[in-house]
Amino acid sequence: MPPTAFQVAQMTPASAVDHIRTGLPAGAFDTTAKALFLTVDELAAKLGISPRTIRDQRKRKVRLSSENTEKLVRIARIQTLGRSIFSTDEAVAEWLRAPAPALKGIKPIDLLDTDTGAREIEAVLHGIAYGNVM
Numbered sequence: 001m002p003p004t005a006f007q008v009a010q011m012t013p014a015s016a017v018d019h020i021r022t023g024l025p026a027g028a029f030d031t032t033a034k035a036l037f038l039t040v041d042e043l044a045a046k047l048g049i050s051p052r053t054i055r056d057q058r059k060r061k062v063r064l065s066s067e068n069t070e071k072l073v074r075i076a077r078i079q080t081l082g083r084s085i086f087s088t089d090e091a092v093a094e095w096l097r098a099p100a101p102a103l104k105g106i107k108p109i110d111l112l113d114t115d116t117g118a119r120e121i122e123a124v125l126h127g128i129a130y131g132n133v134m
Contacts, residue, residue, distance in 0.1 A: 005032045005069075005076035020070050023063035029054050032076055037093040047071040048113035074118045078108075081125050100124060 003011075005028050008019045033043040040058070041051035049068055057064060064072065082092035096109040102124045103111070111117025126132075 002028075004028055005072045006035070006080060008069075008073045009077040009080055016073065020073060021066050022069075023066055024069045024072060026054060026057035026060075026062055026064050028064070028069075028072060029058065032072055032079075035079055035089045035093075036075070036096065037090065043075070046109055046112050047075065071113075074115065075112055078112070078118060078121055078125070081122060085125060085129050096121075102127065 002025055003019060005024060008016050008024065011019070029040045029043060033040045036043060038046070040054055044051040044054040047068075049071065054064075054068075063069075078096075079089070079092055082095060083089060086092050086095055097107055099105040099107055103120065108121045108124070111121055
């Protein structure tokens, strides 16, 4: 059974890279979207992926491209970090949808489509964890 995006997000970099290059099954979007209280189409759109592409790949039961797998693992990594701070998936989802003062009022979920945005979200989460919110 292939790993989930959450499992890949917690692997060593070398192992994660192997799984990202191979691609996760398109069905991995379901588990990740559910943890974020999003539909698969909403998650795809937030990651800058055509929802139609994901629907088609899920229907054909094929693997995601390495690029789309990496995006999915990125959000899984952020969700896992958020869960360590906020304790529940629902609380993480709520935080991701709320304007964040540390992000100049931008909702964290609106920054997920780029690696730079994801790093900014992670920096804010680390700041919250260590009491250094910017």
